[in-house]
Amino acid sequence: MQNNPEFTHHYRKDNTPEQDAIEERIVQSTYKVIAEQIELNREVQAANSRARAAIISIIVATIVIIAVGIWWSVAHADVINMDAIAQIESSGNPLAYNRQSGASGLYQLMPCVVADYNACHPASKIAFKAVFSPVVARTVAEWYLAIKIPQYLRHYGKPVTVENIIWAYSAGIGNVVKGRMPEETKQYLAKYARLQKGR
Numbered sequence: 001m002q003n004n005p006e007f008t009h010h011y012r013k014d015n016t017p018e019q020d021a022i023e024e025r026i027v028q029s030t031y032k033v034i035a036e037q038i039e040l041n042r043e044v045q046a047a048n049s050r051a052r053a054a055i056i057s058i059i060v061a062t063i064v065i066i067a068v069g070i071w072w073s074v075a076h077a078d079v080i081n082m083d084a085i086a087q088i089e090s091s092g093n094p095l096a097y098n099r100q101s102g103a104s105g106l107y108q109l110m111p112c113v114v115a116d117y118n119a120c121h122p123a124s125k126i127a128f129k130a131v132f133s134p135v136v137a138r139t140v141a142e143w144y145l146a147i148k149i150p151q152y153l154r155h156y157g158k159p160v161t162v163e164n165i166i167w168a169y170s171a172g173i174g175n176v177v178k179g180r181m182p183e184e185t186k187q188y189l190a191k192y193a194r195l196q197k198g199r
Contacts, residue, residue, distance in 0.1 A: 080145045080165060082107075082138060084195035088188060094134045105131035107141035117143055145169060166192060 089108040090096035097104050102111055109131045117140045118125040130136045150160045152173045158164055168176045170185040 080142075080162060081192070081196055082142060082145075084192050085141065085145070085166075085169070086138075087195060088191050094137065095132055104128070105137040106134050107131075107137050109137060109140055109144075113144050113148075114140060116148060120148075149173065163189060 086092055086106045089103075090106050092106070094106045096106070096108065098108060103109060111128050114126065114128050114131060120143075126136060126140070131140060145165055149165050149168045152168060153160050153164055153176070156173070156177045158176055164176055166189055167181060167185055170188045171180075171182050175181065175185070
C-alpha cells in the first residue's frame with residue numbers, strides 16, 4: 001500500500017528547520033488541547049459525582065423527615081373509639097343495610113371502601129357481603145380509620161386528628177379538603193364526643 005502524502009508530509013526529510021518548528025508547535029498544541037480536554041472531562045465527572053451525592057443526600061433526608069412525620073402522627077394520634085363509631089353508624093346492628101347508599105354492616109361500610117381494602121390486601125380479598133360479619137367489618141373499618149384516611153389527610157396536607165378522621169369517614173375526604181362540614185357530620189362529632197365521655 002502506498003503512503004498517502006496527506007498523512008506523511010510531516011515526516012518528509014526535506015522540511016526546513018522552520019517547518020519542523022511549526023510542526024512541533026502544532027503537535028505540542030494538540031497534546032495540550034487533548035490534555036486540557038481530559039482534565040476538563042475529569043472535573044465534569046467529579047462535579048457530576050458530587051451532584052449525584054448531593055441529590056441522594058437530599059432524597060434520603062426527605063424520606064427520613066417523612067418517615068418521622070408519619071411515625072409521630074401515628075404515635076401521637078388518639079385512638080378511634082370503634083364501639084362509638086359502630087353505635088353511631090348502625091346502633092350496633094351488624095346486619096344494618098342502607099338501601100339508598102348501599103352502606104352495610106356494623107360500620108356502614110361502602111363498596112368503594114372494601115374495594116380499597118382489597119386493592120391494598122390482594123392476598124386476602126373479601127367479598128362485600130362479608131362486611132355483615134362483625135369481625136370482618138371491624139377489620140376493614142379499623143384499617144380505613146387508622147391507616148387509609150390518615151394517608152389521605154397527609155396527602156392533602158391536613159392534620160391527622162380524630163376530628164378530621166371522623167369528618168372524612170362521615171362526609172368524605174373531599175369535604176375535609178374543601179373545609180366543608182355538613183350538619184350531619186357536626187351531629188356525628190357531637191354524638192361521638194358524648195359517647196366518649198360515657199366510656
